[in-house]
Amino acid sequence: MAPSLTKDATGSVTAGSEKTFFGHPRGLATLFMTEMWERFSFYGMRALLPLYLVSSSGLHMNAGTATAIYSVYLAMVYLLAMPGGWIADRWWGPRRTTAIAAGIIMCGHLLLAVPGQGVFFGGLALVAIGSGLLKSTISTMVGHLYQGPGDPRRDGGFTVFYMGINLGSFAAPLIIGTVGENVSWHLGFGLAAVGMALGLAQFLLGSRHLSPESSVVPKPQPREEKLATIRKGLLWALAAAVVYGVLVATGVYTLNWALVPINIAGLVIPVVVLARIRRDKELDRAERSKMSAYVWFFVAAALFWMIYDQGGSTLSLFGESRTTNSLLGFDFPTSWYQSVNPVFIMALAPVTAWIWLALNRRGKEPSTVTKFASGLFLVGVSFFVFLIPLLDTTADERVSPMWLVAIYFVQTVGELCLSPVGLSVTTKMSPAKYSSQMMGVWFLAVTAGDSVTSLLSLAGVNLDRSGVVAAQAALAALAGAAIFMYRRTVRTKMGEVH
Incomplete structure (x- = not known):
């Protein structure tokens, strides 16, 4: 017999004698x-x-x-x-x-x-x-x-x-x-x-x-190796302190001396990590093929996050300087725009999951590659939407906040096509040897995308100019279309993962 479940005043549930949430x-x-x-x-x-x-x-x-x-x-x-x-x-x-x-x-x-x-x-x-x-x-x-x-x-x-x-x-x-x-x-x-x-x-x-397993160190590092790791870390920190100390003392230091090396590392490290895994001779042929396919997903994700994460910078600053920040007679702070995406996520995630299940029952659920291509295409569409208020107004005019809401909506739909699927495909395609590291590799796609945005800004590219926005939109949309066109090639490399 199944235990009876009753909620207490805190919203927890009691299953027999065991208190649950x-x-x-x-x-x-x-x-x-x-x-x-x-x-x-x-x-x-x-x-x-x-x-x-x-x-x-x-x-x-x-x-x-x-x-x-x-x-x-x-x-x-x-x-x-x-x-x-x-x-x-x-x-x-x-x-x-x-x-x-x-x-x-x-x-x-x-x-x-x-x-x-x-x-x-x-x-x-x-x-x-x-x-x-x-x-x-x-x-x-x-x-x-x-x-x-x-x-x-x-x-x-x-x-x-x-x-x-x-x-x-x-x-x-x-x-x-x-x-x-x-x-x-x-x-x-x-x-x-x-x-x-x-x-x-x-x-x-x-x-x-919590589970007792959460207190366990899965693969404890021997004491001598740990001390060696700490010494190396301290030496690198000391070297950085000396270099930047000299730069400050000589009056040469500017913020770019910190930002540019970090951005370069944000681009180089993902490439090195992916190349190291792909070239590992201990991987069998099927695993190397999957990693070749995974590069497509990684590059697509990096491009997606490059545009998507501008929701908190380029779009937010546009909201501060170019929108009325007023709706139905109610004025609100610019920072409130950052609550729009979580609202859409909570509203649309169950709907998206239901759609995928309904299509799956009919044998029509899009493949992982198609979902990825759709997400990338939609984030490009979101910046095409951004072009409308940019081109339709002058720098002194302000537009309705609903333009930003529309952009965030399209980006959220794209996120739901790409982000959960990316997490899933990362676990499915990871080689057994790197199963515990591949989620970190997935996060590196965000690092790469944001590093590109930062380098463009440091190079003096105005990311809110219509020409730059149009270029980013076209790049994402075309990349999404290219992935869709080559979906059979990617799926072949994925092996049994679809």
């Missing part, structure tokens, strides 16, 4: 809240960052520099997810890594709350490091709550967890953005620190509900 292991509530508060702090700061950088009451930078810094920040978050996963696997284990990461993020936001350019960039670096560490571990701990891949509750648990991500992402711009723009930038950043502190506190209090 909406029918899932109690630890899911802990991880749900941790991720929600981390996303609250991250997206709140992300909503404020480009606006603070260009504001006369902030750092008063030009739009190009602000976009470059914003893009570098996003690139580093995803780049650091790979070493973050390595640290969790070899040094600390997922549970301890998550707690340390949350503490680093909180400290970073506290530094952002302190006026001063030097302190600000130090805080930004800490938030990026902490976010990279946490991104690689918390999803792993969700998986630990279930009895292997065959547990029927597993997919539902990740769905609940995903809702926590979007709840935090939705609320942050509305709360942190409003305070930051209307009261004080630094108070807004301080609220992000409060959110992360709440997330850390409830994680520490509720971590007893």
Whole structure:
């Protein structure tokens, strides 16, 4: 007989004598809240960052520099997810890594709350490091709550967890953005620190509900190797400190001395990682073929994120300077635009999943390659939509905010075609030897895309000019069409994965 389920006042569920969270292991509530508060702090700061950088009451930078810094920040978050996963696997284990990461993020936001350019960039670096560490571990701990891949509750648990991500992402711009723009930038950043502190506190209090597996270091590094790794890290840090110390002392240093090397690394590292895996002689012929196919997906994803992530920079700055920020007589802060995508995700994700299932039952579900091509094509379409208000107005005119809402809508549909499919195909096509590293490789596509955006901005390319927007739109749309045209070639290389 199945146990009776009853909800208590907190929304938890009791299954027999075992207390659960909406029918899932109690630890899911802990991880749900941790991720929600981390996303609250991250997206709140992300909503404020480009606006603070260009504001006369902030750092008063030009739009190009602000976009470059914003893009570098996003690139580093995803780049650091790979070493973050390595640290969790070899040094600390997922549970301890998550707690340390949350503490680093909180400290970073506290530094952002302190006026001063030097302190600000130090805080930004800490938030990026902490976010990279946490991104690689918390999803792993969700998986630990279930009895292997065959547990029927597993997919539902990740769905609940995903809702926590979007709840935090939705609320942050509305709360942190409003305070930051209307009261004080630094108070807004301080609220992000409060959110992360709440997330850390409830994680520490509720971590007893997590699986014991989350406290295990999967592949502990021997002490001598660990010391050697630390020594190498310190030597590299010392070398960087000496080089940049000399640059500062001689008066040569500019912000580009930091941004350009980071962007180059953001492009070189993904290429090196993919090439190393593809050329590994221990892989069999089928695995090498799949990696050749995966390069297509990786390049497409990098191009997609290059355009998509401008939603928080190019589009946000356009919203600040060229839209009315008023709807039905109600005025709102520019940062609120960053809540549009989470709303569309929560509304459209179930619809998209239902459509795929309905088509699958009829034997008409699009292939992975077709979904990817559609996502890339749609993000190109979104920038064609962006061209309309750009070409239809002068620099002194302001347009309806619904133009930005329409752009975010098209991008969200594209995201739902590409992002979940990319995560799935990464797990399906990863060689057995690199199964634990391939998710980090997928994140490197975001790093590569944002690094390109940053380099273009540093080179003086105005990303909000109609010609540049049209070029990006055409590039994405044509790339999507090319992938669709060559879909049979890619599917052949994918082997049994479709």
